[in-house]
Amino acid sequence: MAERPAYPAAHPAEVRVVSQRFGDPRAATLAGYLDTGGYQALGKALGLNGGEAMAPEAIIEEVKKSSLRGRGGAGFPTGLKWSFIPKGGDKPKYVLCNADESEPGTCKDRLILEHDPFAIIEGITIAGRAIGAQRGFIYIRGEYRYVLDIMQRALAEAYAAGYLGANIRGSGFSFDILAHTGAGAYECGEESALMESLEGKRGIPRLKPPFPALSGLYGCPTVINNVETLASVPPIILRGGDWFLNIGLPKNGGPRLFSLSGQVRNRGVYELPLGFPLRRLIEEIGGGVLGGGLKAVVPGGSSTPIFTAEEALGLNLDYDSVGKAGSFLGSGGVVVINDRTCMVRFALRVMQFYRHESCGWCVPCREGTNWLQLALTRFHRGDGRPEDVDLFTDVAQNILGRTLCPLGDAAAMPILSIVRKFRSEFEDHLHGRPCPFAAESSAVPVA
Amino acid sequence: MSVFSPATRDRFERLAASYPQPRSALVPMLLYAQDELGYLPPEAIAEIAALLGETELGVREVIGYYSMLRTAPAGRYHVQVCTNISCMLRGGEEILAHCQRRLGIHNRQTTPDGMFSIEEVECIGACAWAPALQVNYDFHQELDPAKVDEILEKYRRQG
Numbered sequence: 274m275a276e277r278p279a280y281p282a283a284h285p286a287e288v289r290v291v292s293q294r295f296g297d298p299r300a301a302t303l304a305g306y307l308d309t310g311g312y313q314a315l316g317k318a319l320g321l322n323g324g325e326a327m328a329p330e331a332i333i334e335e336v337k338k339s340s341l342r343g344r345g346g347a348g349f350p351t352g353l354k355w356s357f358i359p360k361g362g363d364k365p366k367y368v369l370c371n372a373d374e375s376e377p378g379t380c381k382d383r384l385i386l387e388h389d390p391f392a393i394i395e396g397i398t399i400a401g402r403a404i405g406a407q408r409g410f411i412y413i414r415g416e417y418r419y420v421l422d423i424m425q426r427a428l429a430e431a432y433a434a435g436y437l438g439a440n441i442r443g444s445g446f447s448f449d450i451l452a453h454t455g456a457g458a459y460e461c462g463e464e465s466a467l468m469e470s471l472e473g474k475r476g477i478p479r480l481k482p483p484f485p486a487l488s489g490l491y492g493c494p495t496v497i498n499n500v501e502t503l504a505s506v507p508p509i510i511l512r513g514g515d516w517f518l519n520i521g522l523p524k525n526g527g528p529r530l531f532s533l534s535g536q537v538r539n540r541g542v543y544e545l546p547l548g549f550p551l552r553r554l555i556e557e558i559g560g561g562v563l564g565g566g567l568k569a570v571v572p573g574g575s576s577t578p579i580f581t582a583e584e585a586l587g588l589n590l591d592y593d594s595v596g597k598a599g600s601f602l603g604s605g606g607v608v609v610i611n612d613r614t615c616m617v618r619f620a621l622r623v624m625q626f627y628r629h630e631s632c633g634w635c636v637p638c639r640e641g642t643n644w645l646q647l648a649l650t651r652f653h654r655g656d657g658r659p660e661d662v663d664l665f666t667d668v669a670q671n672i673l674g675r676t677l678c679p680l681g682d683a684a685a686m687p688i689l690s691i692v693r694k695f696r697s698e699f700e701d702h703l704h705g706r707p708c709p710f711a712a713e714s715s716a717v718p719v720a
Numbered sequence: 721m722s723v724f725s726p727a728t729r730d731r732f733e734r735l736a737a738s739y740p741q742p743r744s745a746l747v748p749m750l751l752y753a754q755d756e757l758g759y760l761p762p763e764a765i766a767e768i769a770a771l772l773g774e775t776e777l778g779v780r781e782v783i784g785y786y787s788m789l790r791t792a793p794a795g796r797y798h799v800q801v802c803t804n805i806s807c808m809l810r811g812g813e814e815i816l817a818h819c820q821r822r823l824g825i826h827n828r829q830t831t832p833d834g835m836f837s838i839e840e841v842e843c844i845g846a847c848a849w850a851p852a853l854q855v856n857y858d859f860h861q862e863l864d865p866a867k868v869d870e871i872l873e874k875y876r877r878q879g
Contacts, residue, residue, distance in 0.1 A: 365740070377804045377843040408740075415751055415788045416844050418857035451738060456751045457788030459842065473746035473772075475785035491740055534806035534847035541848050575805055575843075606847065608805055622808050626842050632785070 280388065284543060284558050288520055288528040291504045292544045295388040301423075303430040306391040312436060314507035315395050318402055319444040326444065327510075332403040336506065338514025340526030345371055345462070345499030346574065346603045347679075348592045351506075357486035358404040358494045366406035367490045368397050369471070369497040372413040372420075373455055373462040376574035377626060378606030381530035381542045382500035386413070386420040389504065390427035394450060396503035398437070399510055401448045404496050408449050412467055415456040424452040459630035463678045464489075464497045466632070477634045478678035501530055521547035525591040535571075535609040536563045547591040554590065555609055565611035569695070573603020575623050576683030578690035582612075600690070615708050616695040620665075620688055621649040627684035638681035641672040645688060652702060662699045665692050723763045728756050732771055742772050746782055750789055759793045787841075795830045795837030797875045799823075800854045803840055806847035811864070815851045816840055818865045822872060835876065 280296030283289050299305025306312065313322075320326030327335075337352030358366060370393060374382040385393060397409040413421045428450055431437045439447045453471060455461050461470045465479035468490045489495025505527060509517045518526040525547040531554060534540050538560030545554065551570065555562065570585035571577060578600040580588065588598055595602045610619065628642035645668055652661050669685040669692075676682070692699060702708065722729045732749050736742040746768070753764045760783060762776075769779045783789045799819055803812040816838075820826055823836050830837040846852035849861035853868075860871050 374845050375843060378806050378847050379843075380845045380847045380849075383845045414845070415786070416854060416857070419859075453744075454748045454751055456747050456786035458786050470747060471744055472741065473743035473782065475782055532848055534850060535809045540850075571805070606806075608809070608847075610809065614809065619805065619808075622803070622805055626804055629787075629842055 280384070281541065286549070286553065286558060287544050288546050289544050290508050290517075290520070290528055291385060291392070291501055291530060292388075292542070293508075294392065295384060297388070300389045300391065303391060303427070303434055303436070306389075310511075311391050311507075312395055314510040315398055315402075315436070315441075318399050318510055319441065319446055321442050321444060329403050329405060332399060332510065335514045336403070336509055339505075339509045339517035340514075340521070340524050341502065341505055341509060341517065342525065342592055343499055344501035344505070344529055344605065346376065346576075346601070348602060351498060351502055354486070354498070355400065355404050355496055357484070358496060359487065360405070362494070364493040365408065365491075366404055367493060367495045368400045368404065368406050368409035369464075369467065369490060369495060370397050370409065370411040370500055370503050371462060371464070371467060371497055372411050372417070372500045373467060374417075374500070374604075375414055375459040375462050376576065376604040376606055377623075378532060378534055378571060378574045378608040379604040380532045380534070381605060383417060383420060384530075384542055385500050385504050386417070387423060390424050391431065392504045392507055393424075393500055394427060394431050394437070396506040397450055398441070398448050399506050400496060400498065400503060402446055404494075406496070407447055409451075410471060410490075411450065411452045412461070412471055413452060413454055414461075415454050418454070421452055421454050428452060458632075459626075460632045460678070460680060463680065466678060467497065468495070475632070477632055478680075480677055522591050522593075525593060529605055531590065531605045531607050533559055533607050533609070535607075536565070536611040536614070537561070537609040538563050545590065548594070549590045551588040551590055551607070552586045554607065555585075559609065562609060562611050565613045567609070568612040568614060569610040569616065571606070571608035571610070571687075573601050574606035575608070575626065576679075576686060577601040577603040578686045579694065581694050615653075616691055616698045617649070617653045617702055618708065620691045621646070621653050623687050623691075624649055624684065627680065631680060631684070635676040635678075635681060637672045637675040638684060641668050641681070642684050644668055645684075652699070653708065655702065655708070657699075657703050659703060662692060662696065662703075665699075723761070723767055724753065724756060728752065732768070736772060743774065746772060746774070746779065747786065750779070750783060750786075754789060758796075759790050761791075765791075793830070793834075794839075796835050797855050798837050798839065799872075800839050800841040800844070802842070802844045802846065802850070802852050804843040806843070807850040807852060810850040812851040815853065815863050815865070815868060818868055819853070819872070822869065836872070 294300035316322045341351040342348045460466045461476040466476035470476040485495040528544045528546045567582040592602045624646045628646040631638045633639040669688045672681045673685040735745040769776045801816040852861040
């Protein structure tokens with residue numbers, strides 16, 4: 274009796290590349306995938322359709338030209354990442370597809386996995402060809418069981434038709450993919466923690482360097498990319514890096530999926546060209562703020578520094594513009610917050626998450642998130658002390674940059690930005706008004 | 721004597737052989753074992769450890785890390801309510817409170833008949849369709865209290 278989100282028709286502002294088959298039932302089977310242009314990119318890469326096969330370097334070059342950047346959070350250029358894999362060597366190489374989507378505010382990889390599983394398989398296979406790997410893994414978060422089932426059916430079909438396994442479609446190239454389930458851990462979305470988890474251990478991050486390109490899964494050269502990143506590869510190979518680049522902006526190639534959630538009328542997942550104005554996403558596509566005026570926007574998942582309404586409405590959604598404005602495009606999880614929401618309560622909920630998810634390996638993160646949650650709980654309750662507000666900043670500053678993996682930064686950055694930009698709300702809590710919005714629930718009910 | 725069904729035992733053997741290193745199968749095996757048994761009793765942990773040539777302590781160390789794995793039973797229907805930001809902004813905390821009232825149990829408790837348990841969980845990737853919950857692996861989205869009542873009733877009737 275599970276429910277699947279129905280997929281609506283494209284908004285006119287959308288450019289559907291990764292989402293081209295969303296809502297198309299044909300994409301569920303290999304035959305339907307082939308009917309809708311599937312596997313033409315792998316055909317081109319391997320020379321299956323009479324043409325000459327592309328050299329691995331040429332595949333990487335095309336991806337570089339596209340300016341495709343990681344869609345998971347860090348935004349690293351994908352082609353460059355692939356080019357770090359050493360040529361030759363006697364160790365096996367691996368491609369990992371990071372489907373551990375867990376960043377609060379992000380629900381887009383789930384849709385790709387559900388609606389277009391073969392595109393991901395094709396993208397991973399092309400990546401494998403490009404870096405000289407013979408094996409790939411799809412690490413799917415444990416909560417997405419129906420998605421794991423979809424992927425496993427798709428993989429079985431691809432094997433049966435010779436699109437995976439030994440000597441793919443007579444090309445001489447052999448490649449295997451296994452879908453693997455996690456079991457609940459935000460931290461495993463971090464690349465080195467994911468590798469530990471895939472090796473059957475606790476998902477504790479590794480010290481870097483060495484980076485995965487030299488020493489990743491089982492100590493072997495490994496490329497790890499987000500689901501959406503890998504699903505972007507077939508269209509790039511088929512239609513060319515320039516085509517993809519020109520949809521977006523220089524150094525910010527293509528469209529990307531934005532998960533729009535929170536207090537906004539038309540929530541959903543929208544594929545928009547990079548550089549798209551946030552104001553249009555909220556007002557035109559989102560249909561405006563629900564339950565009040567706009568107070569704040571989280572641009573790229575809960576770990577990215579928050580914007581005030583004024584900052585948000587002047588912002589364009591590409592990696593560089595959001596970076597210049599002091600935050601990150603992150604996972605593309607845009608969370609809209611109305612002016613009846615208590616930002617202290619919001620900060621507390623964010624901190625509750627990071628404390629729960631801190632793996633405990635690095636002391637600043639383990640202790641810092643715990644103390645921040647405790648202090649914010651006391652503060653929000655109305656038992657705050659004047660010095661607390663600076664204490665929040667001080668503790669967060671002492672997490673920032675002092676941990677092995679980015680989870681520490683992810684916990685520190687939102688609290689730092691919320692205290693700085695909404696300090697008056699913290700002061701309100703101190704001055705006899707425990708919560709300025711306590712009288713009415715800030716939450717907007719559905720319907 | 722295996723604590724698992726023959727099909728699950730077979731599946732585990734195939735799973736261990738499908739990775740470059742058998743230990744990679746550990747986390748999926750633990751989750752599938754839990755799917756079958758409802759939780760991870762000591763016998764299951766011992767059997768999985770033996771199958772992979774690991775120590776029981778090593779396996780327990782891994783279980784302790786992952787939030788979905790449990791060493792004590794939960795309800796037949798494990799109701800996992802998300803209250804993270806996108807859900808909170810759309811009433812996720814009210815949905816959690818409603819589930820608790822309706823089932824008469826607190827977070828991380830099980831009803832006396834063993835039918836339902838409740839857990840407040842972190843983001844489940846349903847942000848655009850918040851508030852949301854999962855009953856075991858099934859997603860239920862765009863909730864309000866009346867819809868929650870219908871959902872719980874359906875599971876109750878299913879038995």
